[in-house]
Amino acid sequence: MLFEDLQLIEPLLKALKSEGYTHPTPIQQQAIPLVLNRKDLLGCAQTGTGKTAAFALPILQILHQEKSLQRGPHQIKALVLTPTRELAIQIEESFKAYGKNLGLKHLVVFGGVSQVPQVNALRNGVDILIATPGRLLDLMNQRYITLQHINMFVLDEADRMLDMGFIHDIKKVIAKLPAKRQTLFFSATMPPEIAKLSSSILNNPSRVEVTPVSSTVEKIEQGIFHVGKNDKPALLLHVLDDEAIKSVLIFTRTKHGADKVVKHLNRSNIQAEAIHGNKSQNARQRALTMFKNGQLKVLVATDIAARGIDVDDLSLVINFELPNVPETYVHRIGRTGRAGASGVALSFCDAEEKAFLKDIQKLIARNLPVIVDHPYHLSPSSKPVVNTNSGMRKPAAHQSYRTERRWTPNRRVNS
Numbered sequence: 001m002l003f004e005d006l007q008l009i010e011p012l013l014k015a016l017k018s019e020g021y022t023h024p025t026p027i028q029q030q031a032i033p034l035v036l037n038r039k040d041l042l043g044c045a046q047t048g049t050g051k052t053a054a055f056a057l058p059i060l061q062i063l064h065q066e067k068s069l070q071r072g073p074h075q076i077k078a079l080v081l082t083p084t085r086e087l088a089i090q091i092e093e094s095f096k097a098y099g100k101n102l103g104l105k106h107l108v109v110f111g112g113v114s115q116v117p118q119v120n121a122l123r124n125g126v127d128i129l130i131a132t133p134g135r136l137l138d139l140m141n142q143r144y145i146t147l148q149h150i151n152m153f154v155l156d157e158a159d160r161m162l163d164m165g166f167i168h169d170i171k172k173v174i175a176k177l178p179a180k181r182q183t184l185f186f187s188a189t190m191p192p193e194i195a196k197l198s199s200s201i202l203n204n205p206s207r208v209e210v211t212p213v214s215s216t217v218e219k220i221e222q223g224i225f226h227v228g229k230n231d232k233p234a235l236l237l238h239v240l241d242d243e244a245i246k247s248v249l250i251f252t253r254t255k256h257g258a259d260k261v262v263k264h265l266n267r268s269n270i271q272a273e274a275i276h277g278n279k280s281q282n283a284r285q286r287a288l289t290m291f292k293n294g295q296l297k298v299l300v301a302t303d304i305a306a307r308g309i310d311v312d313d314l315s316l317v318i319n320f321e322l323p324n325v326p327e328t329y330v331h332r333i334g335r336t337g338r339a340g341a342s343g344v345a346l347s348f349c350d351a352e353e354k355a356f357l358k359d360i361q362k363l364i365a366r367n368l369p370v371i372v373d374h375p376y377h378l379s380p381s382s383k384p385v386v387n388t389n390s391g392m393r394k395p396a397a398h399q400s401y402r403t404e405r406r407w408t409p410n411r412r413v414n415s
Contacts, residue, residue, distance in 0.1 A: 006032045009061055011101035016057075019097055025050035027210040032058050035184065040205040042198055043186040049210050052094045055080075055154050055184050060099045062152065063127055067104065074105050074125025076145070078152040081131060081173060083160045085110040085281055086288060091156070092130045104128060111135040112281035119144050133161070133169035140176065147176045155201070158187035158194050163325075167193070174201055189327050220333055221344045224357065224368040229350040231376040232320060233264045238374060239318065239346065240270060240298070247291065248316040250300045251332050253323065258300045261320055265298055272298035303328055311335070319347035322356040326363040346371070351378075 003016050003024055016022070024032070027045045034041055035058035045051050059078050066077070082088050092108035099106065106128040109118045115135070122144050129136075129145070139145045153174075155161070161170055185198045185205070198205075227235050240248065250272075252258045258274040265272040273287035273296055290296035292311050303323060314336045323329050329347075336343025347368065349357050361367050 001029055007036065008032070008057060009064065011064070012057055012061060012098060015098050015100055021053075025054075025210075027051055027208060028054045028057070030208045030210070031055065034206045034208070035059070035182075036061065038062075038182055040182060040202045041184045042202055042205040042207045043184065044190055044207070044209040045186065045188065051156075051186055052091055053098065054208075055156075055186070056091070056094050056098055059128065059152055059154070060095065060102055060104065063104055064099075064102045067127070074127050075149040076126050076129045076147065077149055078128045078154070079131065079147065079150050079173075079177075080129070080154040080156060081133060081136070081161075081170065082156040083132065083164050083166060084157075085112060085132060086275070086284065087157065088130050088132050089285065095128055095130070099128075106130065109135045109139060110281070111138070115139065133166045133173065137169055137172060140173075147173070148178060150177050150181055152182050152184070153177055154184045154186070156186050158185060158197065159189045159191060159327075162191070162193055167197070170197070188331060219343065220336060222333065222347075222368050223345075223371045224347050224349055225371050225374065225376075226378045227348050227350060227376045228378050229352065231378070232348050232350065233261070235348060235374065235376045236261070236265070236318070236320060237268055237270075238376070240265075245316055246297070247294070247311065247314050248298050248318060249291075249311070249314060249335050250298060250318045250320050251323070252300060252302060253321045255302055257321060258302055261300045265300075270298060271296060272300055274300040276302040303332070314343065317343070317345040319345070322347055322349055322353040322360065324356055326356070326359040329360045330364070 001024060002022055003013055006024060006029070008016075027043065027049045031041060031043060031054040035055060041055075043051065043054065045054075063077055080088075080091055082091060088108050088110050092106060095106045104127045105125055107118065107121045107126045108130040109115075109122075110132040111134050115138070118135075118139070122139070136145065140147070155170065161167065183202055183205075185202055187194050187198075190198075225235060236250075250261060252261060255274075255276040255278050258276050262272045262274045273290070275284040275287050279287075287296065287299060291299040300320075317333050317336045319329070319332060323332065333343075333345035336345060347357075357368070
């Protein structure tokens, strides 16, 4: 199937062609016709499936067609609510790329930066608003934003909203929306609280589900390193000692852990930056832009930014620390292998993280291949052996694994 088969208008098709897109992903194939037919939509799709275009393209088309029939100033007709600043920026960039031939005005608002430029843009008129909950409510309370003209509302990454404690803010926003509207609801997982929320705001929705939420992208090659906690930094250098690795995204559980990894890499002459909640928005955006442009090889992130990082041809994701929520593993590794591409995801597991690994493997219904051929291998069933003369850890004796794999620094991960 081609995008031409989805009844999209010529300006959108032209923009898609200039972006190099010709074939829609499964969620785009299913969702775009439903949204164009003005149906409410419940979308359950994991990250990296092309979800943003699935709602951005039909919203742009509908608003463009309505605009041609109306006169008057720009008013906010579509609202996209999303949990993180990075994801909001990414979505706004997609609207900009797809809608460059339409003349619609779009704006992204989020906290952590001055509101003055955002307020000035609002005064000049906006058709499509992408926002994080806190800044949106703040600007609404100051009466810079009214939602009375909204006829299309997108709640994106609803489960992440719940994880981050935004559920009450979401309900406040929804209470201000017109009752008569089209609502698009997207979530990677569907816990009971999210299912209840969706049923309260959707009107006879069509359901689109692409790839079971517990599965990981098939083209992502995954592996696990059993390693002592204190040996993780040395193992990281061992893995990164490969000229074939052009870009790597490393995940930690905490902000402090992310900063420690960055300091360790910088001391080893590997340029790295961290993005997390304690960093200013300008610092986060600068690091992300450098990473996307290939100026920065290593980006270290916490889970709060996990769903807001969209980098073409990301060759490697490393879980320096395993997440304590198994679904987060799926979202993390989904940063590579996006939109049908291949990728590699490697995870470090110390003794304290065995329970996390067990939960992850239960969720994805498979055992991760164990990589044993490296200097810091720690058998899950034996203690490490230390060479007291050099201080270097010797590979420990290990049991045989049917799924065991070998890793060397020269192995290509982006071929």
